[in-house]
Structure formats: C-alpha cells, structure tokens
Amino acid sequence: MSDESRRDDNASGERRRRAGGSTRAVHSGERDHQSTNAVTTPIYQTSTFWFENSAELRALQEGRGNRDEYGRYSNPTWRAVERKLCELEGAEEAVLFASGMCAATTLFFALLPKGSHLVITSDCYRRTRQFIDQYLVKLDVETTEIEPAENNQLENALRDNTSLFFTESPTNPFLRVTDVEEATKIAHARGVKVVIDSTFSTPLCHRPLERGADYVIHSATKYLGGHNDLLAGVVLGSADAIKPIREAVGMLGGIIDPHSAYLLLRGLKTLALRMEKHNQNGLQVARWLENHAAVKSVCYPGLESHPDFAIASRVMQGCGGVVTFDVEADFDGTCRFVDACRIPYIAASLGGVESLIEMPALISYWDLKPEQRAELGIPDSLVRLSCGIEDADDLIADLEQALESI
Numbered sequence: 001m002s003d004e005s006r007r008d009d010n011a012s013g014e015r016r017r018r019a020g021g022s023t024r025a026v027h028s029g030e031r032d033h034q035s036t037n038a039v040t041t042p043i044y045q046t047s048t049f050w051f052e053n054s055a056e057l058r059a060l061q062e063g064r065g066n067r068d069e070y071g072r073y074s075n076p077t078w079r080a081v082e083r084k085l086c087e088l089e090g091a092e093e094a095v096l097f098a099s100g101m102c103a104a105t106t107l108f109f110a111l112l113p114k115g116s117h118l119v120i121t122s123d124c125y126r127r128t129r130q131f132i133d134q135y136l137v138k139l140d141v142e143t144t145e146i147e148p149a150e151n152n153q154l155e156n157a158l159r160d161n162t163s164l165f166f167t168e169s170p171t172n173p174f175l176r177v178t179d180v181e182e183a184t185k186i187a188h189a190r191g192v193k194v195v196i197d198s199t200f201s202t203p204l205c206h207r208p209l210e211r212g213a214d215y216v217i218h219s220a221t222k223y224l225g226g227h228n229d230l231l232a233g234v235v236l237g238s239a240d241a242i243k244p245i246r247e248a249v250g251m252l253g254g255i256i257d258p259h260s261a262y263l264l265l266r267g268l269k270t271l272a273l274r275m276e277k278h279n280q281n282g283l284q285v286a287r288w289l290e291n292h293a294a295v296k297s298v299c300y301p302g303l304e305s306h307p308d309f310a311i312a313s314r315v316m317q318g319c320g321g322v323v324t325f326d327v328e329a330d331f332d333g334t335c336r337f338v339d340a341c342r343i344p345y346i347a348a349s350l351g352g353v354e355s356l357i358e359m360p361a362l363i364s365y366w367d368l369k370p371e372q373r374a375e376l377g378i379p380d381s382l383v384r385l386s387c388g389i390e391d392a393d394d395l396i397a398d399l400e401q402a403l404e405s406i
C-alpha cells in the first residue's frame with residue numbers, strides 16, 4: 001500500500017484522501033511483495049500472512065492453494081531451512097523447532113499413544129530422560145532402558161505395545177554408535193518405529209534415514225547452527241511420517257522464530273567446511289590424548305580402542321569434534337585442568353566454531369549424588385571437549401600445558 005489508504009485508491013473521480021500519520025506508519029510500503037532477487041533468503045519476521053480477499057482464504061480452507069496462513073504453522077524463512085535440511089539428510093519433509101528438546105518432546109507427544117512402551121538407551125541426553133520420567137509417565141508410557149549400540153538387547157526389550165525405539169548415535173557422552181540398519185530390521189519386524197538423535201554426527205557424517213530409520217532428530221543448536229549463537233531443533237522423515245509431527249507443533253507451538261531460522265540457514269551454508277575441520281580436530285586431539293600419561297581413557301569412535309570403531313568406520317564419514325576423556329585426577333584436580341585450558345570456553349553445548357569444555361559431573365549430572373553418578377558411569381574425572389575449528393596444534397598445545405595443572 002502506498003501513501004493513500006486502500007479505500008481511497010478505489011474511489012473513482014474523487015480527490016484521494018491522504019491517510020494520517022498513524023495509518024501511514026503502519027501500512028506504507030508493506031504490501032509490495034515483489035521479488036527482489038536478493039541472494040540471501042529474507043527473514044520473514046511476521047506473525048501472520050494476509051489474504052487478497054475472502055475467496056483466497058476460502059480456497060486455503062478447502063484445501064486448495066498452498067500458502068502461509070499463520071506464523072505458528074509456517075514461515076518462508078523456515079521453509080528454506082527445512083528444504084536445505086531435507087536435501088542434506090535425504091528426507092522428504094522436515095519440521096523446525098525452538099530447540100532440540102522441543103523437537104524430541106513434540107515427537108514423543110505426537111507418536112506415543114497412552115499406555116504404550118518406549119525403548120531408550122542408558123547413555124542419553126539427560127533432559128530427554130527426565131522428560132520421559134516426569135511427563136511420559138502421565139500418559140502411562142512405560143520405558144525400557146538398554147545399553148547403547150547393543151542391538152541384541154533391543155530385540156529382548158521389544159513388547160507387543162512398543163511404539164518407538166529412541167537412541168542417539170553417537171550417544172552423549174560416551175559416543176556409542178548404533179548399527180542403524182540392524183536396529184531398524186529388528187524394530188520393524190515388530191512394527192516399532194526407530195528414531196535416531198543424530199545431533200553428534202550431522203547429515204554429513206551419518207544419514208540414518210538412508211539406513212532405514214523412520215525419524216532423525218537434531219539439536220540444530222549444535223553443529224547445524226554451528227556458531228554458538230542460536231537454539232533450534234529439527235525432526236526429519238518421510239512425508240507420511242512427518243505429518244503428525246507438523247500437526248503437533250502447530251498445536252504445542254514450539255516453533256523456531258524467523259530470525260533464528262535465518263541464522264541457521266546461514267550457518268548451514270558452511271556445514272561441510274566446518275565438519276571437515278571438526279572431524280580432523282576431533283581425531284587428532286583424541287589420538288594425542290590417548291598417548292598422554294595423565295589421561296586414563298579416551299572415548300572417540302574414530303579410535304581403534306572405541307567399542308564401536310568397526311561400525312563407525314563402516315557407516316560414518318568422520319566422527320565429529322566431541323572427545324570424551326577421563327583424566328588421572330580427583331574432582332578438584334579435574335577442575336584445575338579445565339580451568340587451566342586457555343582456548344576452550346567452560347560451557348555446556350557442543351558443535352560450534354569455538355571449542356567448549358565441560359565436566360559432565362559438574363554440569364549435566366550435578367544434581368546426582370556421587371554414587372548415582374558412578375552408577376551411570378559418570379566419574380568426577382570425566383571431561384567432554386567439543387573441538388571447534390581452531391588449529392589442532394594450538395588445541396593440543398593448550399591441553400598439554402593444562403594437563404600439567406592436575
């Protein structure tokens with residue numbers, strides 16, 4: 001709409017009335033939606049989408065026409081991100097969320113009938129397990145925990161009312177890698193759907209949908225965004241599989257905002273370059289740590305010492321930047337080591353260009369008693385390092401000087 005109000009535009013013959021300052025402030029320049037040939041996708045910072053006339057709205061209600069209606073259902077900026085993620089992951093459809101947790105919880109709400117059964121792994125993002133214990137019980141959903149990457153345990157855990165098998169691959173923090181093809185065969189034989197949280201690998205290192213999984217989810221906060229500057233999540237799968245997820249997010253409302261969607265779109269353009277560096281840095285740092293006297297053990301699927309080295313070598317193209325290791329120290333000694341690191345920030349999260357370091361006992365598992373942590377296999381001396389895209393030599397030199405502080 002230009003400077004005149006629309007009604008006056010249509011008034012024939014009469015001298016056009018000039019709209020007031022308030023009307024002009026709201027409407028001027030806004031309805032010119034011509035294509036601009038901008039190289040980057042605009043941030044459609046809008047909560048709703050207008051209709052030319054009632055017939056256009058009616059057409060949408062009758063299932064004719066394919067356009068945006070309201071900001072909780074779709075947005076063109078999200079759509080660009082969803083298409084890009086589909087192409088990367090080999091999926092037909094994708095749904096974006098406000099966070100990785102929102103992607104997981106919405107998926108559970110959408111797919112688990114009351115009184116159904118869920119199989120998850122013991123090594124698993126802490127909040128996912130808490131959601132299961134605190135909220136899914138209200139739907140009388142029962143859960144069986146199995147060891148990660150142990151498909152024989154999966155077979156035994158399945159029941160007649162099992163709906164889903166949910167696992168990270170690689171898992172957090174021990175980086176266990178599931179043989180998705182085998183797990184899917186076992187699950188599908190019993191009519192059970194398979195969901196892989198692929199946050200730690202990204203579609204450039206592992207594509208579970210191509211190996212038969214029904215759903216892939218990511219915390220896009222991590223590698224996909226890649227710059228430690230946004231929170232987002234995504235669920236991907238076939239068009240049929242995604243339909244109930246899209247309906248659920250429209251109701252539960254955990255959508256990504258257009259600005260974060262734009263940041264994610266921008267971050268994704270350099271995913272391949274970043275992953276190459278994360279993969280190299282992760283492997284180099286893991287190999288170096290493994291030979292250091294002050295390091296008890298190192299978990300990295302690209303090391304021959306890792307229990308899933310064989311499957312990781314077969315199905316993954318690079319194992320990412322996260323290295324989990326156990327140092328020869330008590331709690332305080334481990335803190336001294338972490339504090340002495342100069343390059344990585346002490347922070348939760350992973351997958352960004354900046355290296356981050358954390359002690360699981362001090363971050364995700366702090367509320368547990370030491371005995372409970374021990375039961376979960378989380379020693380006080382465990383450290384999780386997310387290698388960023390700095391120079392590997394600098395990271396190694398930094399770790400070397402910091403390990404002297406133990």
Ligand SMILES: *Cc1c(COP(=O)(O)O)cnc(C)c1O
Nearest residue numbers: 099100101125168199219221232
């Ligand atoms: C971070 C993370 C989540 C949660 O994602 P948010 O974006 O922080 O909500 C879920 N699963 C894994 C494996 C994660 O690393």
